[in-house]
Amino acid sequence: MSEASVVEAVGKELFIGGKWAPATGGRTFAVDDPSTGEVLCEVADAGPGDGMAALDAAVAAQADWAATAPRERSEILRRAYEVLLARNEDLALLMTLEMGKPLAEARGEVAYAAEFFRWFSEEAVRIDGGYQVAPNGSGRFLVTRQPVGPTLLITPWNFPMAMGGRKIGPAIAAGCTMVIKPAEQTPLSMLALAAILAEAGLPAGVLNVVTTTDPGGVMEPLIRDGRARKLSFTGSTSVGRRLLEQCADKVLRTSMELGGNAPFLVFDDADLDAAIEGAMQAKMRNIGEACTAANRFYVQRGIAAEFSRRLTERMSALAVGRGTEPDVTVGPLIDADAVEKVGELVRDAVERGAKVLTGGATVDGPGHFYQPTVMVDVPRDARMGTEEIFGPVAPISVFDTEDEAVAAANDTEYGLVSYVYTNDLKRALRVSESLEAGMIGLNQGIVSNPAAPFGGVKESGLGREGGRVGIDEFLETKYVAVAL
Structure with a gap:
């Protein structure tokens, strides 16, 4: 039709x-x-x-x-x-x-x-x-x-x-x-x-x-x-x-x-190829307009630079446009207010010291488009650390220890989903049990399935x-x- x-x-x-x-x-x-x-x-x-x-x-x-x-x-x-x-x-x-x-x-x-x-x-x-x-x-x-x-x-x-x-x-x-x-x-x-x-x-x-x-x-x-x-x-x-x-x-x-305010944790023993693929799924599914979208990326220091480089490469290659057009992978946000909200969060993070690696701006109209964006050095007090972005923006912060990562991930009133990438079985179980979320994506970037229970804890x-x-x-x- x-x-x-x-x-x-x-x-x-x-x-x-x-x-x-x-x-x-x-x-x-x-x-x-x-x-x-x-x-x-x-x-x-x-x-x-x-x-x-x-x-x-x-x-x-x-x-x-x-x-x-x-x-x-x-x-x-x-x-x-x-x-x-x-x-x-x-x-x-x-x-x-x-x-x-x-x-x-x-x-x-x-x-x-x-x-x-x-x-x-x-x-x-x-x-x-x-x-x-x-x-x-x-x-x-x-x-x-x-x-x-x-x-x-x-x-x-x-x-x-x-x-x-x-x-x-x-x-x-x-x-x-x-x-x-x-x-x-x-x-x-x-x-x-x-x-x-x-x-x-x-x-x-x-x-x-x-x-x-x-x-x-x-x-x-x-x-x-x-x-x-x-x-x-x-x-x-x-x-x-x-x-x-x-x-x-x-x-x-x-x-x-x-x-939701989903954390995405990547430990230095993770399969980096799988982590990048999972990050793209968790962040960019539905243009980032999802309660399950990865909202905060925490990457262990030893691989943070490489992870940021590769994620920036993938995000900058995405085609933005009308969803009916061939090869388009990023459509518009739902309305003008959504674009303004995403823009406000990016500007706030930049003002607090974050650095934009790609994107960081609206796309000229018609329509309600925002560029796929990767940011690094995002401080913990940035608004996007506590508010849902609901758009194609990936903010990256660095951590050193497992305890530090779990504490940062749980530092939110929300608890819908968390993502964890590691090849250490003991760490995977420890972290999954410690994260305050109703769902855990363990080495995978999509958790939704009709045959599985979907829901959150705390204010999620x-x-x-x-x-x-x-x-x-x-x-x-x-x-x-x-x-x-």
């Missing part, structure tokens, strides 16, 4: 109760192409009443959906998985147009999103329980697990389809209905996903999609309503804190995948998504005491 065709093929209205409907008053907002600044289309701009209608639909569908056979839920997910793979090219182009990532990465994300549906299609039929003799022999304990109920899902713009799949997959498998609000910058991928799930046989009202430029005004009333029993959110820690406060009012179950979040435990976030445990 052409660019215009893939955009035209997507529903632009709200998806509520299995039907497409305009927002109250016919309000719409523009979806822009970040590589050109041009408007791709207009989509419905929901208000609080629209959000409540979506919750009404989810509540109305909950009982029947919870009673649906696990195998039927499984087969819906499996059909959706197959459709996603069959339409990978068109869905990838749609994602590139609204988010900016190069087509190759967009294709990978569509496949990644599909894998969540395949994984949870298999988990849907494995929801278990238990039977136990009471310790005194006088009775029996029956344990069952049931859907938590209607859920509220909020997804970010950086992985517009994968984050939807990671939340929708386990909710469907567990028997929960949903109201999902995608990021306003990237609503089209979610709208396309909703249509595919409906095509795969998902009953009306199980998934409801609300697009809006007023997320607080639309979602807070749903959180405080009390009928929704769970919120799953992926986004910034600051927004996550506010949502947790709101959820406390009705004691909602919460899953929070929040900010609560709960886990994916893996065998991912469905647990959408299930309640019920204990039945039986007297004999």
Whole structure:
């Protein structure tokens, strides 16, 4: 399909109760192409009443959906998985147009999103329980697990389809209905996903999609309503804190995948080729706009100069441009504010003594581009040491001892992922156990996998998504005491 065709093929209205409907008053907002600044289309701009209608639909569908056979839920997910793979090219182009990532990465994300549906299609039929003799022999304990109920899902713009799949997959498998609000910058991928799930046989009202430029005004009333029993959110820690406060009012179950500040540790016994390759993956996946992106590079003194030279060589060779163009490996950042934020962090580090080896500047428009950048001698008090960069900037600092490296890595309120490169098995285990993070990339630069539990500690979040435990976030445990 052409660019215009893939955009035209997507529903632009709200998806509520299995039907497409305009927002109250016919309000719409523009979806822009970040590589050109041009408007791709207009989509419905929901208000609080629209959000409540979506919750009404989810509540109305909950009982029947919870009673649906696990195998039927499984087969819906499996059909959706197959459709996603069959339409990978068109869905990838749609994602590139609204988010900016190069087509190759967009294709990978569509496949990644599909894998969540395949994984949870298999988990849907494995929801278990238990039977136990009471310790005194006088009775029996029956344990069952049931859907938590209607859920509220909020997804970010950086992985517009994968984050939807990671939340929708386990909710469907567990028997929960949903109201999902995608990021306003990237609503089209979610709208396309909703249509595919409906095509795969998902009953009306199980998934409801609300697009809006007023997320607080639309979602807070749903959180405080009390009928929704769970919120799953992926986004910034600051927004996550506010949502947790709101959820406390009705004691909602919460899953929070929040900010990151990932350290990337390279010891002098590491395979340098592997470390450079891993650094490129951990830093430049999704243009650096990922919560798992390597945010701080700590390299042992004996190899720091060589590591910096080789990373600079790789980063300076990257092709920057519109993600639809052949050979482009670095697309635009999501908007002008993102470019300004990255620029501020680089300028702050330079003012504090850091040296730019390559990049360090914006790219002339149109579009929101920033040069792939490598910096050395970055002081510990630079802002980029404590703030997510969310862009193509790799700041390098030097360390001497293992203890020094671990202390620097843990010197943050975040704890999503850490990366470690070493060929010393004992060191690998010591450091992995010492790092305060929910995930460790040991001699590899990508940790995300639908079959593995994804999540962080400290202010990087609560709960886990994916893996065998991912469905647990959408299930309640019920204990039945039986007297004999």
